[in-house]
Amino acid sequence: MSAAAVPGLAVRGASKTFGAVVALDRVDLEVQHGEVLALLGDNGAGKSTLIKCISGVHRLDAGSIEVDGQEVAMTSPAVARAAGIETVYQDLALFDNLDPTGNFYAGRELAGPSWMPRGLRWMRRADMARSAAEIVDRLQVSLPARSATVGMMSGGQRQAIAVARSSAFASKVVILDEPTAALGVRESRQVLDLIMRLRDHGCAVIVISHAMDHVIEIADRAVVMRRGRAVGEEIPRPENRARIVSLIVGGDD
Amino acid sequence: MQPRLSGVEPMEIDDPAGPERSEQADPTRVHHDTEPAPAVPPGRLYAVQAALVLLRLGPVLILAVLVLVLSASSPYFATTQNLGNVLAQSAVIAILAVGQLLVILTRGIDLSVGSTLALAAVVGALVFESRGGGVLTICVMLLAGAAVGAVNGLVYVFGRLPHPFIITLATLSIARGLALSLSHGQPISGMPHVVDTVGGGSIGWLPYSSFLVAFVAIVVTLFLTRVVWGRWIYAVGGNPEGARRLGIPRSWVLVSVYVCSGLLAGIAAVVTAGRLNAGSPTFGQLAELDSIAAVVIGGASFLGGRGHVGHALVGALMIGVIRNGMNLLNIEASRQLIVIGVVIVLAVESDVVRGRLEERFRALKAAGA
Incomplete structure (x- = not known):
């Protein structure tokens, strides 16, 4: 994290309102590879x-987003994906009726010939x-039979597939929304290990989580948001826990 | 899945007891046995798995049993002539059911296919009457079907309707009305030779229409399993919102399945018109229900995302065999309706049971594996 390094992802002055509600108010954020x-x-802080x-699901009213120093206009999820940003949503966006391979490649199937329209190509x-x-x-994701549909898999395996899907295609940034919510202890472990492997492979990783233990364990840095603004930044350590919690709930102002 | 484990509860931050409790939970990371795993003997997992396999094979097994029982109880059933009859009678349902399957895979329903069939047949008969020409007549019938399907799909998707039920119910009425008014309520007799052959001809006892069904089945199967668009149909059925987020053109995928269903109703019109050498506005009444029943009885999920062409074919054959067999055994038509209704209930219920079993399988796996 040297100051000279170009951040993998930089958000500058991001603002967004929904009607009268200010969801984001000039947020700055940087994540390194x-x-x-x-x-x-x-809840409702704007994360x-x-x-x-x-x-790319919402468009910023003001501000910019840079990937590796290049500004990208995030107009759609496809633009974000093309820029190397992958997102694991809380609901995973998995297809229960497809196998893991089908889930990995949903919407970007390997197919040819290339002169055909994308939808009419023959899948490889x-x-x-x-x-x-x-x-x-x-x-190192452990799955049961690879031909089984994802609907037949446990919560941890499903989460692992969603994370693996994103990490497989994310060249630069992976965003995970509550990756361990609704998981058992052992399944959380599997997903946390996966996140750390992503980091080791050089991805810039953003994790939204309410589980402080997990944050302390895996995060290098924590940015706290409140009412649409970034209100503080801490290195998550066990001894900082109370400070971070008070930042979150707004106890010190 | 185990919300009682505090370490992953979302509200943990506000809970002063959080850290202590999750530290207590720590040992479970090493000793997996403290989860409810010991309660799951591997036998139960296999039992659930076996039940699932049985449920998946169910429709084929039932069809086989039906054929065996009918062969034993009626000397006419297993004759080649009668089997040819069954195939010819099932062909129209089968073609409609393949179209209906595409729609049901996306969690939709197409109630208009019977009326679309009638409209296509009437339009085809009118074209043949005024201009003749087998190829032109067939093309017009297929186009008429696809056009009704396009209306269904476009109004459903771009009219932002909550469910395709209403729009296809509307076109059920409109297409039948158009067919009646174009034909002045009367059947129009006369169809080109090629249509008569496709609908009524046969090689030995094998009707041409069953070759057409086989052709349709192969093309649609390849489309669904090998072509990207087919994969997208499953994706949209499995998770419509997820499909959108991953850049799959959900709207056009939805429109396309209704166009396909309409086109297949046009093909079914060719078969029906050819069999009777006429185009009649009364063709295909309640055929939409037969096609839906066939898909569901065959084992595709009414909830979308699961099913293949084989399901539609098995279901269509099962309806054909039940009707034919009960005719041979002199069972009244009223009882046939009841039997088919009961079979539909059983089929849907087994789909629900399958869902439950899969959930159970998942839970057992998560706890034991």
């Missing part, structure tokens, strides 16, 4: 709006299965 940034805040703006199913297997091995 190989860094895990925790985004903290109470979700911020990541939706970064991932063997190629997809092979590279999906490689991704699964590389990230």
Whole structure:
């Protein structure tokens, strides 16, 4: 995290209003490659709006988003993905009726010939299965039979598939919204390990989480949001816990 | 899945007891056995798995049992002539059911297919009457079907209707009305030779229409399993919002399945018109219900995302076999309606049971694996 390094992702002066509600108020944020940034805040603090703006679901009213120093106009999820940003939503956006490979490649199937319109191409199913297997091995995700539909898998495995899908295609930034909510202890462990491997592979990672233990364990830095603004930044350590919590709930002002 | 484990509860931050409790939970990270795993003997997992396999094979097994029982109880059933009859009678339902399957895969329903069939047949008969020409007549019938489907899809998607039920109910009425007024309520007899052959001809006892069904089935199967658009149909059925977020053109995928369903209703019109050498506004009454029943009885999920062409074919055959068999056994038509209704209930219920079992399977897996 040297000051000279170009951040993997930089948000500058991000503002967003929904009618009379100010969801984001001039938020600045930077994440380096190989860094895990925790985004903290109470419900309605603006975390979700911020990541939706970064991932192209919402458009910023003002401010800019830069990936590797290049400003990108995030007009749609496809633009964000093309810029190397992948997002794991809280609801995972998995297809229960497809197998892991189908989930990995949903919307970006390997297919040809290239002169055909995208939707009418013939899928290269063997190629997809092979590279999906490689991704699964590389990230050390343990799955049951790879041909089983995702609907038949446990919560942790589903989460792992969603994280693996994003990390497989994210060249630069991975955003995870509550990746361990609704998971058991052992399943959370699997997902946390996966996040740390993402970091080791050089991704800039943003994690939204309410689970302070997990934040302290995996995050290099924590930015706290309140009422649409970034109100503080801490290095998450066990001894900082009370400070961070008071930042979140606004106890010290 | 185990909300009682405090370490992952979202509200933990506001809870002063949070850290202590999750530290107590820490040992479970090493000793997995403290989760409810010991309560799950592997046998139960296999039992659930076996039940799931049985449910998936159910429709085929039931069809096989039906054929065996009918062969044993009626000397005519298993004759080639009668089997040819069954195939010919099932062909129209099968073609409509394949279209209905595409729609149901996206969590939709197309109530208009019977009326669309009638409209296409009437329009085709009128074209043949005024101009003749087999190819032109067939093309017009297919186009008429696809056009009704396009109206269904476009109004449903871009009219932002909450469910396709209403728009397809409306076109059920409109297409039937158009067919009646174009034909002045009377059947128009006469169809080109090629249509008569497709609908009524046969090679030996095998009707041409069953080759057409096979062709349609193969094309649609390849489309669904090998072509990107087919994968998108499943994706939209499995998770419409997720599909949108991943850049799948959800709106056009939805429109396309209604166009396909309409087009297949046009093909079914060719078969029906060819069999009777006429185009009649009364064709295809209640055919929409047969096609929906076939898809559901065959084992596709009414909730969307699950099913393949084989399901539609097995369901259509099952309806054909039940009707034919009960005719042979001199069972009144009223009882046939009741039997088919009961079969539909059983099929939908087994879909629900399948969902429950899969959930159970998942829970057992999570606890034990």
